[in-house]
Every structure is written in structure tokens, then in C-alpha cells.
Amino acid sequence: MKIALHERIRQDFEGRILSGELAPGDRLPIEQDIMADYGCARMTVNKALSALLAAGLIERRKKAGTFVARPKVHSMILDVPDIAAQVRERGQDYGFRALAHAVRQPLAGMEEERLLAGEGALMQVDGLHLANGVPLCVEYRLVSVAAVPDIVEADLHNMAPGTWLLQHVPWTEAETRISAVPAGEGEALHLQLPVGTACLSVERWTWRGAERITYVRQIFPGDAYDMLARFGPSTAAVR
Amino acid sequence: MKIALHERIRQDFEGRILSGELAPGDRLPIEQDIMADYGCARMTVNKALSALLAAGLIERRKKAGTFVARPKVHSMILDVPDIAAQVRERGQDYGFRALAHAVRQPLAGMEEERLLAGEGALMQVDGLHLANGVPLCVEYRLVSVAAVPDIVEADLHNMAPGTWLLQHVPWTEAETRISAVPAGEGEALHLQLPVGTACLSVERWTWRGAERITYVRQIFPGDAYDMLARFGPSTAAVR
DNA sequence: TCGCTTTTAATGTATATACATAAAATGAAG
DNA sequence: CTTCATTTTATGTATATACATTAAAAGCGA
Numbered sequence: 461m462k463i464a465l466h467e468r469i470r471q472d473f474e475g476r477i478l479s480g481e482l483a484p485g486d487r488l489p490i491e492q493d494i495m496a497d498y499g500c501a502r503m504t505v506n507k508a509l510s511a512l513l514a515a516g517l518i519e520r521r522k523k524a525g526t527f528v529a530r531p532k533v534h535s536m537i538l539d540v541p542d543i544a545a546q547v548r549e550r551g552q553d554y555g556f557r558a559l560a561h562a563v564r565q566p567l568a569g570m571e572e573e574r575l576l577a578g579e580g581a582l583m584q585v586d587g588l589h590l591a592n593g594v595p596l597c598v599e600y601r602l603v604s605v606a607a608v609p610d611i612v613e614a615d616l617h618n619m620a621p622g623t624w625l626l627q628h629v630p631w632t633e634a635e636t637r638i639s640a641v642p643a644g645e646g647e648a649l650h651l652q653l654p655v656g657t658a659c660l661s662v663e664r665w666t667w668r669g670a671e672r673i674t675y676v677r678q679i680f681p682g683d684a685y686d687m688l689a690r691f692g693p694s695t696a697a698v699r
Numbered sequence: 700m701k702i703a704l705h706e707r708i709r710q711d712f713e714g715r716i717l718s719g720e721l722a723p724g725d726r727l728p729i730e731q732d733i734m735a736d737y738g739c740a741r742m743t744v745n746k747a748l749s750a751l752l753a754a755g756l757i758e759r760r761k762k763a764g765t766f767v768a769r770p771k772v773h774s775m776i777l778d779v780p781d782i783a784a785q786v787r788e789r790g791q792d793y794g795f796r797a798l799a800h801a802v803r804q805p806l807a808g809m810e811e812e813r814l815l816a817g818e819g820a821l822m823q824v825d826g827l828h829l830a831n832g833v834p835l836c837v838e839y840r841l842v843s844v845a846a847v848p849d850i851v852e853a854d855l856h857n858m859a860p861g862t863w864l865l866q867h868v869p870w871t872e873a874e875t876r877i878s879a880v881p882a883g884e885g886e887a888l889h890l891q892l893p894v895g896t897a898c899l900s901v902e903r904w905t906w907r908g909a910e911r912i913t914y915v916r917q918i919f920p921g922d923a924y925d926m927l928a929r930f931g932p933s934t935a936a937v938r
Numbered sequence: 939t940c941g942c943t944t945t946t947a948a949t950g951t952a953t954a955t956a957c958a959t960a961a962a963a964t965g966a967a968g
Numbered sequence: 969c970t971t972c973a974t975t976t977t978a979t980g981t982a983t984a985t986a987c988a989t990t991a992a993a994a995g996c997g998a
Contacts, residue, residue: 511753524960705981952986961976961978968969968970
């Protein structure tokens, strides 16, 4: 008996819901009954059900009771680890080669760049992620110098700016766009692919609160990289 | 004062962490001190901190204390709504046109198909998702008849099998793989694209408990469809 | 200084209790 | 039969308390 009682209760109901024994719309026993079943206090039951509520598995209405939720939008959790960490996890040797590295003003007319820069300048870092010396991904990145002044001092020739940022400007929020694009001349050259090869494009805007931190565009050969995601009602428990 | 005290405490610390005031690795006050600050019981503080723990914002170690978590893997929530719902949300007219529709045995040698079928047969449904009559996506789907017997009776000529499944087989878990592929001859024909055009491929295996439900492969023109995802530490609150 | 044991300070779990809140169910008045 | 007030019931929040668990820190002997 290493697992806590409230956790066991939670798992029991999660299992019954996932297995379909308890279908959406079905009513769960009231806290008093569950508490009698397990021979515990109501607070313990409440803790278990609160976790299921937070995970979106159930809905609760006062007086009416507790019901299995009807899944509407299946949101899934996409793990987006640092590329360096990901490569090393596969047992490969990771490397980063900078292609361009400059501090500049936002280009006139580029509203996105101006918003990112704020009152300050932009740092542009383009580079290649390498796995065992083989190019895995081309990356184009812009960082707001106003938001992250330390970036100009950082040595980014061998370290990906994303890795550096992750360690220095954590807990940001982000928006990611994934699409498929044909390899342009630059990508074709760096990734050693024919022009027009289907590639995966991952664009990400990152900010902290209202302040914009960075924009990055990564191009992967389509067959060399998959985004893998798992989802389910137990998303909260994944971590 | 409509919001609960434990919720207010949770939000306060979430805000301090997001703003950077509390950086990763920083130590939070011990429960006793927080409890004194807010003039409440320890259980109330504990509930607030438990929520932050579940959200991955903090780490807690006995005797040592509570610390702001160092974000390693940024997990982000990818909303994967039903394509039909998504199209209608954009104010467009949704349609589905079946291209193939058959019940068959798993192909010999295809281990994946045999696993999906289990003891029974497979239902294969290929079709086109249309937005305002324009092909948006080609879909190849296999459904386990053993797991979802009702599927053979369903009228899937105008309704996407995914939509039908979502309504009849809820609370499933899934794994999704996103990659970029060149359009094959079939996709080129149906999506009215040149062969080789960069397309987004979304593959998904779905199961309930140990039972496999369905496998689907969707091919989108790369420039016509983006997967959009937002993430941040407050993922748990998104629901 | 090293390695071992003991102490101690923090979180983790659970209980019993109390009152608040919201909404379904009931019942009374018209 | 309808409408509105009342009661009832299930969840929501909060408290005070107790003991378990764990790992850091302190103490101590060789």
C-alpha cells in the first residue's frame, strides 16, 4: 500500500470511465456513498473527485451530483522538448552550428518584428542543429534584446539559442504553428536535400506576460522528424 | 469575493512565477508562513500548492521545501477538434465524401492491422473532407469492428467516421504523429495538387484501455492547414 | 575528515466537523 | 395548472488536528 487512498479512489473512477463502464452522462455515486464504500472521510473522496474534475473527466453540479463529462474538444499534450535534449536522449551526439549572428533593428514595415523588438533591438541567430554531425534542422530565430538583454553576451556559436533561452528565460507562454512547406534553396543547401522536398515547419512565438521574447522558425526534413503526441483525459497526470 | 481563498492563493503564486518574480529554483515560503500571510489554515494553503504541483509549476520535497520548477519539457496543449466542427467554426460549409467503404479482414503480414482488428474484422473508410465544397483533407481510416460493432450499421456516406466515433466512442486515449510528406498520386488527384506538393500528414492511433479502436491518416495541403497550439504553465486551467 | 546515527523540519495524508452555496424538488397560493 | 416561495440535498470551502514520511541537517565517534 504505497499509493495514497485518495489517489486509489481517483484511479478507480478513472479506470471505470476510460473502460466505458461509466459512460458520458452517467452519474457517479454521491460523496457520502463513495466514502462509505471505501470507509474513509468525505474530504478524501472530495480530493479524488477534485482531481478528476481538474482533468476534465467529470462535471459536478450542486444538488444534482457528479457526472462523467462528455468529451468535446480532444485537447492533447504535445511534448516539445529542447532539440538538444531530444537528440541526446536518442543516444546521438548533438551539435549546433551558427550560420548568422547579428544584432539589428527591426526591418521597416515588418510589424511582427517591431512588436517583438519593443523599444529595443533584435538579435538574429540562424543556425543548424546537428545529430551525429548530420544536419537535423535549420533554425531562424529572433530574440528581443529589450526583453532578454543578457542574450547579447551569450556565447551562441556552439549552443542553440533555444537551449540558452530555456535555461535563462523560463516559464514562458507560447504559440506554435506547425505546417508543411517545400524546402527552399537555403534549407535544401543546409539540410542536403533537393529543393522542394516536403519539410515540417515549426514556428513559435514566445512571450512572458505581455512581453514578447522570441520568434523561431525551424525547418525539418519531413521524413526525419515526427512530432509525437499523446492525449487522453489523463493529460494532467502525464507529467 | 466570489473566488475561493485557495484559488486566490494559487493565482497569486502562479502570477509571481509567470512574471518572473519567482524564478525557477527559487524557494517558496513554507506552508506555515503562507498560512500566516493569508490568515488561513494549512489545508487551504496545501490545496493551492497541490494545484500548482499538478500543473507542474512547482516541485516539492519533504524537509527541503517548495521550489519553482525548472521547465524541462514544455508540454503544450494541442486542440484537436473534429474537423467538421473546425470548419463550421470558421463559418464555412462542411461536407464529407466517402471514397471507399468496406469491411474486410486485416491484410496478411500487416501486424498493425491485425492488432487493430483483434479477433474481428476491419472497417475501412476513405474519404474527403470538404470546406465550402473544396477538398480540405484526404482521410484513410480503419476501425476495429470488434471494438465498435455499431460502426457497420452507421451511415458514413455524408458523415465523417471521426465525427461518428467521437459521438459514439468517447473517452479514448490516442497517440498522434505529425510529419510532412509529398503528395502521392491519390492525394494529388483528390486535393487537386501537383504530385510531390508538401503536405501535412497527421496519423492517429486511438484506443480505449487496452482495446484498439481506430487508426487514421489525414493528409492536408501544407499551406492550407496549420496546427495551432498554445502552451504555458497554465495548461491545466485551459481545460 | 570521514562515515554513521539521530534529530528535526518540511511536506503528505487523513479525519471529523462546520457552515456556505446552488439548484433540484416540493408544496402552497392564486 | 401555473407561479413562486420553501425545503432538501449534494457539492464547495474552510478549519483544527493528528500522525506519517522523507530527506536535510546536525551530532558524534573513530
